[in-house]
Amino acid sequence: MADGDGAARTTSVVEPLLVEQRRFPPSPEFREHAWVKDRTPWEEAERDFEAFWAKHAEAELTWFRKWDRVLEWNAPWAKWFIGGQLNASYNCVDRHAQSWRRTKAAIVWEGEPGDSRVLTYQDLHREVQKFANVLKSLGVQKGDRVSIYMGMVPELPIAMLACARIGAPHSVVFGGFSSDALRDRIQDAEAKVLITQDGAWRRGSIVPLKQLADKALTECPSVEKVVVVRRIGDAAEATMVEGRDYWWHELMATADPVCPAEPLDAEHPLYILYTSGTTGKPKGILHTTGGYLLGVTLTTKWVFDLKDDDYYWCTADIGWVTGHSYIVYGPLSNGATTVMYEGAPDWPEKDRYWDIVEKYRINILYTSPTFIRTAMKWGTEWPAKHDLSSLRLLGTVGEPINPEAWMWYHEHIGHGRCPIVDTWWQTETGMIMITPLPGVVTTKPGSATIPFPGVVADVVDEQGNSCPPNVGGYLVLKRPWPAMLRTFWGDPDRYVKTYWSRFPGIYFTGDGARRDEDGYFWITGRVDDVVNVAGHRLSNIEIESTLVAHPAVAEAAVIGRNDPIKGQAISAFVVLKAGYQPSEDLKHELREWVAEKISPIARPADVFFTADLPKTRSAKIMRRLLRDIAEGRVLGDTTTLTDPAVIAEIKKQYEEREAAE
Ligand code: WTA
Secondary structure, three states: OOOOHHHHHHHHOOOOOOOOOOOEOOOHHHHHHOOOOOOHHHHHHHHOHHHHHHHHHHHHOOOOEOOOEEEEEEOOEEEEEEOOEEOHHHHHHHHHHOOHHHHOEEEEEEOOOOOEEEEEHHHHHHHHHHHHHHHHHOOOOOOOOEEEEEOOOOHHHHHHHHHHHHOOOEEEEEOOOOHHHHHHHHHHHOOOEEEEEOOEEEOOEEEOHHHHHHHHHOOOOOOOEEEEEOOOOHHHOOOOOOOOEEEHHHHHHOOOOOOOOOOEEOOOEEEEEEEOOOOOOOEEEEEEOHHHHHHHHHHHHHHOOOOOOOEEEEOOOOOOHHHHHHHHHHHHHOOOEEEEEOOOOOOOOOOHHHHHHHHHOOOEEEEOHHHHHHHHHHOOHHHHOOOOOOOOEEEEEOOOOOHHHHHHHHHHHOOOOOOEEEEEOOOOOOOOOEOOOOOOOOEOOOOOEOEOOOOOEEEEOOOOOEOOOOOOEEEEEOOOOOOOOOEEOOOHHHHHHHHHOOOOOOEEEEEEEEEOOOOOEEEEEEOOOEEEEOOEEEEHHHHHHHHHOOOOEEEEEEEEEEEOOOEEEEEEEEEEOOOOOOOHHHHHHHHHHHHHHOOHHHOOOEEEEOOOOOEEOOOOEOHHHHHHHHOOOOOOOOOOEOOHHHHHHHHHHHHHHHHHO
16 A cells, blocks of 8 residues: 555545535335335344344345354454355246246346347246356366356356356456456466357457457466357457367257256355455455345345336446346346346447437436446437436446536436435445435435445544544444455455454445535545546556556556546556657557556556656655646645655646646
8 A cells, every 4th residue: 555645635635525415305106115115124233233134134035054143253254144055046047937037037138239138037047057067067066266258248147147056156357358367367266167258349349358368368277168159250250279168059059958056055155256456466356155145135125126027227347246246146136137238338329328228118227427427428418319217216336426427317317206326335345335225315416325224334534433524534344244255265364454454353445435414425435556447446556567567667656536537547657767768659558558458447548757756765656646746736745755856846747748738
């Protein structure tokens, strides 16, 4: 962590105190039909939180064997539903396929080029069983890891549920990641099998996933077999390696359609999902079966007030946790219809999302503040072209939403009729943690409001003491919750250090927040070395290391500066090696270098060449000061720097350049 970065942010940066007066209480009609109509769940959870979770574990999930104990908590090690046995795939598929829901649409899929597919629960049941048998035939056994590198096609959730069915933890790698990023994640998980596709559609062009996977696989000796979904055809130019690579459709053609779900311990690993942390190496967040499934099932039902006849659409990519929890596991466990879209929001036109809402008569829409701000920029004429009257609830996730964007969403998409749920959570929390329940909680634009029943959140100062109302501090969680991460895959020490050492026994989120006089939470963003670009978490240090790996670069510092659309944008400050000269070409080259090595989402918005970087006496880069410069603020405390003249010089040059551009 950069020296004093978080501490300084909460004390020295004057955050304009938003005085948000608007209030949106639930309408009586909405409340009347909502799953949760009053404060009872909060009261029950406060009386006995273990009994609260146990009651819902019993009501919402199907168990093969009931647990002996609800919780074993040896901070920071949690075990939930000890002795209980269940299967996530069974809960998401079989129990609905064996009920009146068998002919109900489970997955409604819209392809980018306009093709579509509907899988009923019965269809899903058959496909998942077949693919589970395919995995077994490729030698996958309970406990083996399976990496998945795919775009948004129905085979992706099928593959995940097939893994869950046989107890093989999946590790989904976002299809927008580079082959290097894929390689690192496969190596860390030591995956035995990789599932990918020939190529993915993106704005009408092809992302050659199989070619990228092949490059990664040259350095992944653990991978024995590769299954390839044919999405594009010959144009993707996928080549198959004899004895290693198999086409999905060929294996499925002969697969046995019966594969009973394996009874698994509640603590059996369900999946690993890599996310950016404060150091360069991605962290493998481990989620287990029972607690995770309960957390996502109950939050999906209550936060979105999900009913059986709803069409529910979460616009995230399944490569991120939002897609895991709120496209796949949460909705399917509830027996819902979950819509998934393959492509970009502006393809072929800027009204694609509104077109999908109208086409499928979407009732619940869950998206990101970045998308809402982008849609605002595109203009109200795009949503105005469509009938959005089916919508009854709107949600957001991924970053703080500014009140202006909240109001736009409310007026132009919800037409003043739909409650908005601003949901705060993380890959690590697995489930939504701070959120309104739409039938009960009065919302305030820009606030994620209050913790979900059973969750205890607080805002604390450097010493871990609760901050008074409207004083900024660190957001922490003070009580274990069922969907919490259990550890980092293969690195328990780092798990303890990252979340539980700053305030012993208390989970540190990495976010800053304040709580207002009504106890509502206002999240202000990351206070650690994590940048949040358009809701995607990136590590400053990972991008810096990538820049330094370029032959021209001696040193680099990367910061996230405020951006009106994406929340944050990346600025890179680069010191060149002797013999290299700053130039526009080199800037371009460095930006593309990062895009290629990590992902296009990590591409710096700007690169600034400098002779030196500001460092503390312990040789840590003071990113906070660079952010002050990039955001046009007065410089914070510079007394701990080895050479305060360095930062003054950078500021001068930066401002001269700004003036010239
Ligand atoms: C940020 C995404 C403000 C926050 C589910 C958190 C938010 C990080 C919100 C986790 C929100 C997420 N308001 N900030 N409603 N939701 N964040 O792991 O900084 O990709 O720590 O999980 O996103 O990002 P992650």
